[in-house]
Amino acid sequence: MTTQQKLIDSARHLIQTRGYNGFSYADVAEQVQVRKASIHHHFPGKADLARAVVDQSRTQLEQHAHALAEAGVGPKQQLHTYTDYWEKCIADASAPFCVAGMLAAEMPTLPDDLADAVRAHFRALSAWLETVLRTGSQLGVFHLRGSVRREAEAFMAMVYGAMLVARANATPRAFADIVELGFKQLLAK
Numbered sequence: 001m002t003t004q005q006k007l008i009d010s011a012r013h014l015i016q017t018r019g020y021n022g023f024s025y026a027d028v029a030e031q032v033q034v035r036k037a038s039i040h041h042h043f044p045g046k047a048d049l050a051r052a053v054v055d056q057s058r059t060q061l062e063q064h065a066h067a068l069a070e071a072g073v074g075p076k077q078q079l080h081t082y083t084d085y086w087e088k089c090i091a092d093a094s095a096p097f098c099v100a101g102m103l104a105a106e107m108p109t110l111p112d113d114l115a116d117a118v119r120a121h122f123r124a125l126s127a128w129l130e131t132v133l134r135t136g137s138q139l140g141v142f143h144l145r146g147s148v149r150r151e152a153e154a155f156m157a158m159v160y161g162a163m164l165v166a167r168a169n170a171t172p173r174a175f176a177d178i179v180e181l182g183f184k185q186l187l188a189k
Helices: 003-018 025-032 036-042 046-070 075-092 099-105 112-138 148-168 172-187
Strands: none
Touching: 003 025, 003 036, 003 046, 003 099, 025 036, 025 046, 046 075, 046 099, 046 112, 075 112, 075 148, 075 172, 099 112, 112 148, 148 172
16 A cells, blocks of 8 residues: 555544544654655645545545446445445444545535535535436335435435434444434335
């Protein structure tokens, strides 16, 4: 693994656990065992490092979404794959909260370029959810009560809200319980 990727991974973990304003280059340097100057070589500023984390997350989201579609995975299973990923990450604390979600909570304090990257992440997620929900509705799998866009936003809000409840109550199982209820509503006729 390259030093640059180690820096990104360290920053990802720190953002997920502390938020943008809760870590410094000194924290990253300590985790990766490099000098702060080495970090500046790869990422001139903290916002550049955080933006690399968000950009990588968005790219991975888009790649996974494309792979699911290409593999012919049905819309219900695509959503389950997405929520199962977060359920596992929350349960084993490997990724206790979405990077973009953590950063969105700090949006008023973020540098403009980083805030733009966070918005781009949410636009990509929303676009994918809209596609999946539209397809599922057309196939009769999902019963949408509003526009596809609003349903996608509601599903996203449910997932992120479930992350918050699980984190606030230190109860990883709460995520799965909330998501299960959300699926029941989406599938109800």
